[in-house]
Amino acid sequence: GQNIDQPTEMTATEGAIVQINCTYQTSGFNGLFWYQQHAGEAPTFLSYNVLDGLEEKGRFSSFLSRSKGYSYLLLKELQMKDSASYLCAVKSDYKLSFGAGTTVTVRA
Amino acid sequence: DTEVTQTPKHLVMGMTNKKSLKCEQHMGHRAMYWYKQKAKKPPELMFVYSYEKLSINESVPSRFSPECPNSSLLNLHLHALQPEDSALYLCASSYVWRETPRSTDTQYFGPGTRLTVL
Numbered sequence: 001g002q003n004i005d006q007p008t009e010m011t012a013t014e015g016a017i018v019q020i021n022c023t024y025q026t027s028g029f030n031g032l033f034w035y036q037q038h039a040g041e042a043p044t045f046l047s048y049n050v051l052d053g054l055e056e057k058g059r060f061s062s063f064l065s066r067s068k069g070y071s072y073l074l075l076k077e078l079q080m081k082d083s084a085s086y087l088c089a090v091k092s093d094y095k096l097s098f099g100a101g102t103t104v105t106v107r108a
Numbered sequence: 109d110t111e112v113t114q115t116p117k118h119l120v121m122g123m124t125n126k127k128s129l130k131c132e133q134h135m136g137h138r139a140m141y142w143y144k145q146k147a148k149k150p151p152e153l154m155f156v157y158s159y160e161k162l163s164i165n166e167s168v169p170s171r172f173s174p175e176c177p178n179s180s181l182l183n184l185h186l187h188a189l190q191p192e193d194s195a196l197y198l199c200a201s202s203y204v205w206r207e208t209p210r211s212t213d214t215q216y217f218g219p220g221t222r223l224t225v226l
Contacts (some may be wrong), residue, residue: 031160031213040196040219041220042112046212087150091213095164098150098151101150
């Protein structure tokens with residue numbers, strides 16, 4: 001099975017930056033995804049990394065180090081609507097396994 | 109357009125009922141998935157269909173029966189469920205499934221069906 005770890009909760013102020021770390025142990029790595037999920041809603045795709053390095057998409061960036069089994073999602077210029085759960089998902093043997101999610105609370 | 113639709117949004121059923129969940133996408137995706145998500149837990153993979161063929165069944169009990177009538181539709185037939193099967197059932201699709209690592213296998217999720225089994 002997969003072992004995917006991410007912090008349970010994080011709190012930050014509106015306009016600030018938050019970094020959500022994800023570590024994983026897996027066999028047959030096919031890629032790492034980040035999803036955002038608001039309570040009671042479906043996960044929404046944010047980013048995808050398969051090679052080492054940084055991928056930037058607007059206010060969101062994601063980094064991957066395959067040798068360290070480590071990724072992070074960086075959220076910049078936080079807005080109240082960014083309050084949600086952020087799921088790190090690793091594709092291994094072509095199956096997607098999710099971490100437990102990090103609940104981010106943005107405060108005014 | 110990355111829309112996956114699911115019906116119904118909510119479903120309440122008794123343990124002796126038979127019901128079906130429906131999922132539809134018109135993005136030309138050839139892979140479709142069913143996930144189960146319990147409250148405050150991450151989604152768990154149930155089934156994978158690739159080119160309308162069942163490719164993965166994650167040891168799901170037979171009271172859940174998937175069906176892929178065509179490349180745009182995915183159904184999940186439910187029969188004799190238990191109260192512990194109450195959860196959010198998510199459908200997802202991607203352009204391909206078993207492909208060398210590319211963004212074309214990014215999965216897009218529908219809004220889910222919230223199922224309550226009494």
